[in-house]
Amino acid sequence: MPRVGLSREKVLAAALALVDREGIAALSMRRLGAELGVEAMTLYYYVPNKDAVLDGLIDMAVSRVTVEPVGPWREWLRAFAVAIRRELLAHPALLPLVATRPVLAPGGLATVERMAAALRAEGFGALEGLQLVNAVATFVVGHTLAEAGRTPGHDEPDVTGVMESLDPGEHPVLVEALRAGLGTPEDHQERFDRALDALLHGLAPRGKS
Amino acid sequence: MPRVGLSREKVLAAALALVDREGIAALSMRRLGAELGVEAMTLYYYVPNKDAVLDGLIDMAVSRVTVEPVGPWREWLRAFAVAIRRELLAHPALLPLVATRPVLAPGGLATVERMAAALRAEGFGALEGLQLVNAVATFVVGHTLAEAGRTPGHDEPDVTGVMESLDPGEHPVLVEALRAGLGTPEDHQERFDRALDALLHGLAPRGKS
DNA sequence: ACGGTATTCTTACGGCGTAAGAGACGTCAA
DNA sequence: TTGACGTCTCTTACGCCGTAAGAATACCGT
Numbered sequence: 017m018p019r020v021g022l023s024r025e026k027v028l029a030a031a032l033a034l035v036d037r038e039g040i041a042a043l044s045m046r047r048l049g050a051e052l053g054v055e056a057m058t059l060y061y062y063v064p065n066k067d068a069v070l071d072g073l074i075d076m077a078v079s080r081v082t083v084e085p086v087g088p089w090r091e092w093l094r095a096f097a098v099a100i101r102r103e104l105l106a107h108p109a110l111l112p113l114v115a116t117r118p119v120l121a122p123g124g125l126a127t128v129e130r131m132a133a134a135l136r137a138e139g140f141g142a143l144e145g146l147q148l149v150n151a152v153a154t155f156v157v158g159h160t161l162a163e164a165g166r167t168p169g170h171d172e173p174d175v176t177g178v179m180e181s182l183d184p185g186e187h188p189v190l191v192e193a194l195r196a197g198l199g200t201p202e203d204h205q206e207r208f209d210r211a212l213d214a215l216l217h218g219l220a221p222r223g224k225s
Numbered sequence: 226m227p228r229v230g231l232s233r234e235k236v237l238a239a240a241l242a243l244v245d246r247e248g249i250a251a252l253s254m255r256r257l258g259a260e261l262g263v264e265a266m267t268l269y270y271y272v273p274n275k276d277a278v279l280d281g282l283i284d285m286a287v288s289r290v291t292v293e294p295v296g297p298w299r300e301w302l303r304a305f306a307v308a309i310r311r312e313l314l315a316h317p318a319l320l321p322l323v324a325t326r327p328v329l330a331p332g333g334l335a336t337v338e339r340m341a342a343a344l345r346a347e348g349f350g351a352l353e354g355l356q357l358v359n360a361v362a363t364f365v366v367g368h369t370l371a372e373a374g375r376t377p378g379h380d381e382p383d384v385t386g387v388m389e390s391l392d393p394g395e396h397p398v399l400v401e402a403l404r405a406g407l408g409t410p411e412d413h414q415e416r417f418d419r420a421l422d423a424l425l426h427g428l429a430p431r432g433k434s
Numbered sequence: 435a436c437g438g439t440a441t442t443c444t445t446a447c448g449g450c451g452t453a454a455g456a457g458a459c460g461t462c463a464a
Numbered sequence: 465t466t467g468a469c470g471t472c473t474c475t476t477a478c479g480c481c482g483t484a485a486g487a488a489t490a491c492c493g494t
Contacts, residue, residue, distance in 0.1 A: 022472090044450065057452075058473050066451065115367075116321045116374050125396060132398040142398050143405040147412070150371070151420045158367020161324050162359070187334060189341040189351050196352040203356070210428060211360045218423020231441090253481065266483075267442050275482065 022052060024062045028072040035073065035109045043069070074113050077103055079123030085134030090216050093152060096131065097212055100156045108164040115161055144221050155215055163204045231261065233271045237281040244282065244318045252278070283322050286312055288332030294343030299425050302361060305340065306421050309365045317373040324366055324374075353430050364424055372413045 030051050035043050045066055046056040063069055081103050083096040104111055128149060135145030184191045190198075197203050239260050244252050254275055255265040272278055290312050292305040313320055337358060344354030393400045399407075406412050 045452080046450080055474055056450095057475085060452075061472065112321070112325045115324050115370050118371075118374070125391075125399070129396045129399050132402065136398055141405070142401040143407055143412075146399070146402040146407050147416050147419075150407075151368075151416055154367040154371040155364050155420070156367070157370065158324075158363040158365070159360075161366065162327075162363040165325050165327070182334075187338045189345055190334070190338050190355070192351040193341065193355040196350070198352055198355050198359075203352075207356050207360055210356075211364070211424060214427025215420060215423050218427045219419060254483080255481080264443055266444085269483075270441065 022054065022058070022062055024072070027052065027059055027062050028069065028076060031069050032073055032076060032107070036107055040109050040112060070113055071117065073110060074117055075123045077107055077110050077114065078127070082127060083131070085131050089135060089138050090220075092134075093131070093148070094212060094216060096149075097152050097156050100153065101160050101208065104157075104160045105164055111161055111165050115157055115165075140221070148219050151215060151219060152212070155211065159204075159208055159211065163208075231263065231267070231271055233281070236261065236268055236271050237278065237285060240278050241282055241285060241316070245316055249318050249321060279322055280326065282319060283326055284332045286316055286319050286323065287336070291336060292340070294340050298344060298347050299429075301343075302340070302357070303421060303425060305358075306361050306365050309362065310369050310417065313366075313369045314373055320370055320374050324370055349430070357428050360424060360428060361421070364420065368413075368417055368420065372417075 027048070031043060031048055034048060034051055044056075045059055048069070049056040049059055052059075059069075063072075081096070081099045083092055083099055085092050104114065128146070131149050132142065132145045135148065136142055140148070182191050182194070236257070240252060240257055243257060243260055253265075254268055257278070258265040258268055261268075268278075272281075290305070290308045292301055292308055294301050313323065337355070340358050341351065341354045344357065345351055349357070391400050391403070
């Protein structure tokens with residue numbers, strides 16, 4: 017059989033493309049192989065197992081988030097949060113992965129370290145700074161999950177359908193809020209911005225900035 | 226074969242017990258049947274498919290969180306957040322489910338509606354109140370995922386192992402923070418409390434309470 | 435005893451991750 | 465040219481999964 021010139025990187029790239037196009041449920045070793053014109057077992061030459069593919073995917077996504085921690089810490093921390101959200105929204109199928117797997121991959125750790133170092137240089141304690149970064153990161157993941165989270169099986173959960181069929185007698189406030197724009201992109205954006213501000217201003221320890 | 230006196234409720238209860246005991250990955254229809262002394266297909270008499278079992282599980286967990294929205298809104302909203310976190314920590318294997326599935330089940334909606342109504346009675350707009358509830362809920366889910374989240378396959382991700390093998394030269398601040406208690410239960414608790422306070426005080430619209 | 439309904443089981447299909455090892459290809463030494 | 469060797473790919477197989485289709489059983493009212 018002809019050599020195809022595969023590599024771990026090409027395998028991961030194909031996996032990301034497949035997942036973006038058809039969702040996480042479509043990612044199987046056989047299918048991924050087919051996508052690359054190769055049998056399933058061939059992939060095991062470049063990757064130890066499927067879990068490694070998944071870990072590779074989240075590391076790809078996380079590594080793309082790079083923020084220069086210069087200037088007022090609140091500003092670049094906010095930019096960090098915005099960048100995570102943008103990256104996650106760009107690959108919503110990865111959300112369940114990022115949410116469930118701890119961020120131990122090299123890419124993520126390096127970014128965290130750099131931000132923590134920058135914060136400590138501004139007078140934060142090491143633990144203090146990391147708690148802050150951590151709080152922001154977990155908030156963003158939680159928010160984005162609610163905004164664009166998909167159930168592994170079927171993408172695009174039918175939120176609107178369920179919402180529209182709500183009994184206004186049983187859930188009057190919910191119905192009213194829905195008519196006022198709850199769940200729209202603007203609503204998500206606004207809630208994200210305001211909650212993020214609340215965190216950034218409420219978590220600064222004893223008079224920083 | 227003798228009748229066993231099964232029911233949807235007993236199936237869900239067994240599923241929850243199984244998941245708590247052995248993790249989400251252990252929940253298969255055949256295994257769940259075996260747990261109940263029954264063949265896999267028998268379950269389909271009580272439940273349309275496996276997805277319905279999963280939905281039932283999260284509804285069970287979510288429904289157990291009931292908070293009486295009386296008194297100062299900040300206090301019962303905080304109690305709500307604490308209750309969600311406690312429930313999720315009690316069943317960490319459910320976290321990936323709760324995080325990925327939108328909370329459309331009847332139990333969750335009813336609670337949300339009651340809280341939104343209470344907030345509106347205190348002068349919040351319908352949308353305003355629901356945004357607040359929403360922000361708190363997504364924060365709690367995000368935080369708890371980071372605190373106790375498990376990868377569906379193997380429970381108890383080996384955080385400590387990876388952390389201990391960190392190169393102090395490459396990640397000095399991280400290592401320092403770890404020595405100072407990053408990742409301990411107390412650290413999680415403290416970060417949760419402080420971030421929650423920040424949210425509750427920073428998200429109140431124009432001078433409420 | 436009997437008919438009907440409620441409950442359970444059997445069988446089967448196509449898909450999954452991956453262990454084990456056989457086979458084909460390219461390269462280089464003899 | 466030949467052969468051996470490392471690199472890459474394929475074939476086969478196992479035991480799991482969710483579940484469609486329908487046969488078989490157990491119970492109940494008559």
